[in-house]
Amino acid sequence: MKRLLNTALAYMILGLISGLFYREYAKATDTVGVDSQLSTLHTHFLALGMLVFLIVLALDAVFSLSGRRSFSVFYWTYNIGLLVTVVMQAVRGFLTLDGQDPTSTSAAIPGIAGLGHIILTVGLVALFVALRAAVAERSRGDSERSSVTA
Template sequence: MTRLLNTAFAYIILGLASGLFYREFTKATDTIGTHTQLNTLHTHLLVLGMVMFLLVLGLDAVFSLTGRRSFTVFYWTYNVGLVITVAMQAVRGILTLDGQDPTTTSAAIPGIAGLGHMLLTVALVALFLALRGGIKDRLSAGAKQAVTA
């Protein structure tokens, strides 16, 4: 559970830092008010990072998820997928603010971003498998208590 809390904390730091970076970068490049992928980066890090891991922390407290193999797959795959996704979001935003078209600069940008999204999808499936197992174990433990009572 401590690892989940530390992960949420790391994402709040990254989210706040990315908001600060956006503000300072747009001031430095005189592009204040320009809408790009960069200005939503901090929101993605805060919601998909911090909020998600705080929610998972609560689910772990109720359903004891951390000892499950599917939960370990979720944890690492989700983190890798999120980092890849937001990194490509940052690259795309910076290129746009520099006056370049990210779609014509490199075909790798959307491809790598797509890979990040695919990893997030795999991770969410693994989370649901861990939840299914946790709920099943909790229900069976409750049934055993009812029989012994």
């Protein structure tokens, strides 16, 4: 559980730093008001990083997810997928603020971003596999306790 809390904290710090960085970078390059992916980087770190891991922390406290293999798969694949996704979002944002069209610069940018989203999806599926098994285990335990008391 401590690892989940530390992960949420790390994403909170990344989210706050990326928001501050975007604001200062846009002011320094005189691109304030230019719509780019860099402007929403902090939101992705805070929502998909910090909030998701705080929710997973609560689920782990209730269902003891962290000892499961599928939970380990979730943890690592989700983190890798999120980092790949936000790195490509940052690359796309920098290109936009530098006056380039990211879609015509390189086809690798959307391809790698798509790969990050696929890895995120694999992580979320693994989370639901762990959660489903934990809920089923808990339900079996509750039904066994109720049959003993009856």
